[in-house]
Amino acid sequence: MVKMRENEGMNRAPSIVVIPTINEGANLRRLLPDLLALPVDVLVVDDASTDDTVAVVESFAAQTGRVSLLRRPEKLGLGSAYRTGFTHAIAAGYQYIIQMDGDGSHRVVDLEKLMQEATSAPDIDLVIGSRWIPGGAVLDWPKHRELLSRSANLYSRYMLNLNVRDNTAGFRIYRGTFLKRIDLRRIKSEGYAFQIEMTQEAARIEGTIIEIPILFVERETGVSKMSGKIILEALIKVTQWGLLRIIGQCLHRAHAGLARACNHRNTL
Numbered sequence: 563m564v565k566m567r568e569n570e571g572m573n574r575a576p577s578i579v580v581i582p583t584i585n586e587g588a589n590l591r592r593l594l595p596d597l598l599a600l601p602v603d604v605l606v607v608d609d610a611s612t613d614d615t616v617a618v619v620e621s622f623a624a625q626t627g628r629v630s631l632l633r634r635p636e637k638l639g640l641g642s643a644y645r646t647g648f649t650h651a652i653a654a655g656y657q658y659i660i661q662m663d664g665d666g667s668h669r670v671v672d673l674e675k676l677m678q679e680a681t682s683a684p685d686i687d688l689v690i691g692s693r694w695i696p697g698g699a700v701l702d703w704p705k706h707r708e709l710l711s712r713s714a715n716l717y718s719r720y721m722l723n724l725n726v727r728d729n730t731a732g733f734r735i736y737r738g739t740f741l742k743r744i745d746l747r748r749i750k751s752e753g754y755a756f757q758i759e760m761t762q763e764a765a766r767i768e769g770t771i772i773e774i775p776i777l778f779v780e781r782e783t784g785v786s787k788m789s790g791k792i793i794l795e796a797l798i799k800v801t802q803w804g805l806l807r808i809i810g811q812c813l814h815r816a817h818a819g820l821a822r823a824c825n826h827r828n829t830l
């Protein structure tokens with residue numbers, strides 16, 4: 563691993579962007595210069611890319627000293643890449659930990675907006691770049707992808723009772739101290755389910771979550787890693803979590819009803 567910058571007080575950027583990659587060399591070559599124009603450091607978590615991803619990252623690391631690279635020997639999953647990246651970022655003491663795809667779908671202009679919001683109030687724990695609130699949109703996405711994303715969000719919002727429109731969004735800023743409160747070892751999902759599980763956990767520990775509209779742009783180069791397995795994982799997990807939540811609620815109500823009935827009998 564290229565060494566991460568230690569906490570150098572005022573000299574180091576307060577924020578770090580964690581980018582998971584597999585074969586995103588062409589995209590990183592365009593993304594990194596724009597990102598590094600902002601006051602951020604970058605950590606790339608790469609799973610055995612066979613293109614020039616590693617060379618591109620190492621070259622920016624050498625030129626700027628603000629880019630780190632964590633290399634893993636095989637494709638270990640998006641969720642696991644983020645868990646590893648987040649763990650390093652938390653340990654290094656960054657104030658804001660940013661999650662962003664390396665395929666160009668998440669725009670740096672939108673990141674600037676997200677950063678403004680994240681830093682606008684001390685109580686904001688999680689900022690989500692949202693496609694599905696007014697002002698948000700997708701560009702060049704096939705209709706079936708839009709339908710899939712919209713239905714996944716509707717289903718997870720209903721099943722998990724989440725007040726977030728874009729649960730599957732991968733463009734986010736966590737306050738470092740807040741992310742530290744989430745036990746990442748308990749988060750087991752890998753694909754879209756990872757984003758949903760993190761949203762669910764953030765809501766469970768009563769974080770302040772806001773959504774900011776973004777324009778999500780379909781990748782121009784490279785290959786999508788989205789698969790049927792990722793969709794199935796999300797469908798199964800959301801259904802399991804949702805049913806457990808609903809059963810828990812029913813048991814709670816039944817217990818409360820029983821207690822009320824007993825109290826009533828005792829007062830007769």
Ligand SMILES: Nc1nc2c(ncn2[C@@H]2O[C@H](COP(=O)(O)OP(=O)(O)OP(=O)(O)O)[C@@H](O)[C@H]2O)c(=O)[nH]1
Nearest residue numbers: 582583584607609639640643663664665786787788
């Ligand atoms: N390290 C690592 N990165 C991954 C893995 N899967 C996907 N990525 C990266 O995560 C980011 C998002 O993956 P994409 O393939 O664009 O998947 P997506 O954005 O969910 O789906 P599309 O809309 O089809 O692009 C990209 O930067 C990928 O290179 C993985 O298993 N390990």
Ligand SMILES: [Mg+2]
Nearest residue numbers: 663665667781
């Ligand atoms: Mg993508």
